[in-house]
Structure formats: structure tokens, C-alpha cells
Amino acid sequence: METINQIRAQFSALQQQVYGKPLVYFDNAATSQKPLTVLELQQRMSSGINANIHRAVHKLSADATELYETGRDEVRKYLGADSREQIIFTSGATASLNLVASSFGHQFLKNGDKVILSEAEHHSNIVPWQIICERVGAQIMVLPVNIRGEISVDQFSEMLDEKVKIVAITHASNVLGVVNPIKEIVQIAHSKGVPVLVDGAQGIIHCDFSVKDLDCDFYVFSGHKIYAPTGIGILYGKKELLEKMPPYMGGGDMVDTVTFEKTTYAPLPLKFEAGTPNFIGAACLAPALQFASSVRQSAEIKLYEREMTAYMIKELENIEGLTIWGNPSNRELKIPVFSFTVEGTHPSDLAQLLDKMGVAVRSGLMCAEPLIRKFSAVGMVRASLAPYNTKEEIEIFIAGLKRAIKMLR
């Protein structure tokens, strides 16, 4: 495919060999590779436009600040948010989740209150809530997933009572690759006046949506999973909530005036951006998201992604004793994240042998221990695709997997 080859050409990391074999990179749900436009801006800023933002009158600082704020504008556009005040830079989805759990929790969670999480959450969307709940005496309620990896909207409705103060749920699970019915969840929660946080770490790259359409109250994601560098992440929030929430960290740039008696805080979004941020990472979100939009807007690439997903499922299902975890009844709701187990083999052995064949996959508990343990005691193997992956790579992966299984059984 011509288009795919053009896309691949922008990713120098994909051109390398490991152990003398061409790299097949199927660990995209962990982190994506970076296109040339991102690498170039990163390099240009590190070597030239390096000055602290929002602080100085000099030319370099102004240039760096402008690039930083351009990153924010691009995020606003990509998410379909109303205003740039709603886009807060953090160090990643984990930091965004900690910010909300701590700040929202301090303001709104009291002894006896409840927080609803789904069973398919990443540790990053479990542990920060446990920390705040333990502190204030609130309780976590778990919305289960069925054997297909789907949640039940009816069950969710039944769990919602007046004690529930927030719902935190993943857009799409990093293990199951199943897209959750966020819009319905939000509608139901809002009918009871409960806000919803969406963990978009995986959803951001595979789902078409706008935060306005979803109507969620918070949306978080990491830059590095969507072609930007590591160490930059986003918290989107509804203005009225962000304004009511206290600052999470104190420091430079988040203040209005400081005296030893009383400090007043800067308006949004700076109120939540204490200290020198990763301004190069933030600026790099602009080319990263431009690349992501060009991919998402291409009907050809979208079709290709669906074909690749169907092909992968067909090939995996042909392997005897292999179980794919995450099979939504509506196949449209499956993103190209494939976690599986194979009878008579251990996930770590499979991943290790695949690695020797040049295929990068993830294995183990994938930071979602409660979910993994529900389906498989020892862990799973996960292959996750990006638009730059090819059918030939799936063939290499499947052949390698079959060979590894033969060696291990």
C-alpha cells in the first residue's frame, strides 16, 4: 500500500533491525514511534529555541512560549474542546489522573462517598483513587466486565446512587481493546448529577470523538502514545469543575501574587501548571496531533485499520488453543489491541521467543492486574498495532508465534 509506505517512511525507528532481523514493532499500546516532524521540532527546540516559558521578555523565551501555547491550541482542536483554558499540560495520563483524584477528591469526596471504576482500568486509574479514598474514607465500587470484555450500561445505572461522586472509566481498555459506551455512561451519570472522567490513553489514538460530543467532564491522555515525546500529557476538564478544584501542586507560574501571608492563584490553565513544564514535549504535541489527524481523516487508512484488525483476529483464531481476550459483540468496537493466551505456553516465554525473531510484543500483567487475573492467572501476550504496521508484519508475527508455540509445547 502506497499510503502506508509513505507513512512508514516518516518513522526512522521502524527502519532498524534487531538481532539482525527487521523490527516488527507491535507494542504500540505501550508507546508509539515518533514521526520525523516531531523529532525535528524536538531537535530544533533542544538545540536552539531553549528558554523558559512565560517568564522572560527576551526573544528565545517568547519563541518557546509561543510554541508551547501552539501545542495547547492543537490539543484543544484535536479534542474538540471549547477553550484553551480547559487544556492542562501534565507529565502524562498518570499525572493527570493523580491530579484529578487528589484535587477533585479533596474538594468533593467525603467520608462514605463512592467512586465508580470499571474492572478494566489500568493501575493508573485505580491507585490514585485508592489513595484519596483511603484518606477521606470513601469507597471504590467496581463495574465488572463480562467474558467478552464489555461493561453493562444497565448494571452501571443500578450502581449509581446518591453516594457516588465521580465515575472514572477507560475509553478503551489497554488489555481488551474494547471501546466503552462512554456517551451513554456520561448521559446516565449526568442524569444523577455525577461527573465522568475518561482515561483516553488508548482511546485518543484509535477513537473518533470530541469531548463536547462525549460530554465527559475530564479526559486524560499521554503524548507518547500518540506520536509525541514522553513526559507530556493532557488533562482536559470542564471549566466550572476545574475552577472549583484546588491547585494540585504549588510553585512557579501557577500564581497570581505571592506574599508569605496569602497567595492568589493564576487563572486556568496555569493554576495547574506549577514549575517549569516539559515545554518541548508540549510544543511537539502540535506536529504529533497534526500527524494523528491526517491519519484519522484518511478514509483509506481507516479502512486499512479495520482490515488489519479483521485479518489479525482471523489469523489468531486459527491457532489451536489460542484465546483472544476482548471480543465485543460489535466488532466495530475493537481497537487493534490484541491480548491473548495460548494453552500450554507461558506468555513470558512466547514474548521472549518472539523478541528473538525481531517481533516486539508486551507480556505479563500490563499494569491491569485485577483484570488480567480475572481471565488468566499468569498474564497475557499483547500485540498492538499502529497505522504504520503492515500486513506483512502480521504474517511475520503469526509465523513467529506458531514457531514459538511449537518450541514450547
Next chain:
Amino acid sequence: MENSTIKSSKELEEEIVSEFSLFDEWLDKYEYIIELGKSLPIIPEKDKTDSNLINGCQSRVWLSSEYRDGRVYFKADSDAIITKGIISLLIRVYNGQTPEEILNSDFSFIEKIGLKENLSPTRANGLLSMIKQIKMYALAYEAENNNKEQADYGK
């Protein structure tokens, strides 16, 4: 009796290094390790207690030890075959050695046979912790020994 048949850990390490030098390809090497993993006796379920468990994100390792006549004997298992194969190499070298000998070894033969990546902390397969645990046992038995000697001396 046991003592006379036991080779030193150095000799055993050299033996393994020379065995592995026969393999040109990673595939052959891994096939051999997998075979070793399959043939290592599985430890009884009752010995797979939490106190013997070394939890890695990737795989789990169980290790127990016994001290007899001045030598340390290990039993180990893992749920992953490659990890188990490497365990069987470690057991072959360190089983039946004195605590002192175990404490003096540097486990570098693993690197010499080209399996260093398996001992990387990023692998989280429990092997690195297992080696630490082997040394901890040796240290504990050595201390026990010294105390006993001192007590005997005092008699």
C-alpha cells in the same frame, strides 16, 4: 560421600559455557534451555508457598533451600519454561556447594553463555531476585555455621 562427587562451581560453570559454545544460533540455544526447563523436576505444590515465591511481573519463581553437612541444596521452579531452564543451570552449578563458595561466585557464566538479557532488571522475570535469594540463603547458613562453631568452641 556427597562431597567427593561434587564438582566446584567454577568447573560446572566452565562445563556449561563449553556446552553452549556449540550453539551457533539463538534458536538452538533456546531449544536447549526449553528442554532443560521441561526436565527440571517440578517442585510439589505444597512447597510453592508464598514465602518461597519470588514474584516478577513476567513470571513467578519458587525457591527453597536446605542445609546439610555444610552444603546448600536448592529446589526451584517457575511457571515460565525459559526461566525454568535458566534456573536449572543455576541449580546445576550451585546445588550442593558450600555457603562460602556460593557467596564468592559472581554468576557471570550466564553472561558468558549469552543470556545476560534474562538477568536484566527490566525483564522482571524473578531471576535476578532468585540469584539474590540464593546468596541470602548462603549468607544465612554461613552465619548459622559461624554461630554454631562459636558455640561449640565455648563448650
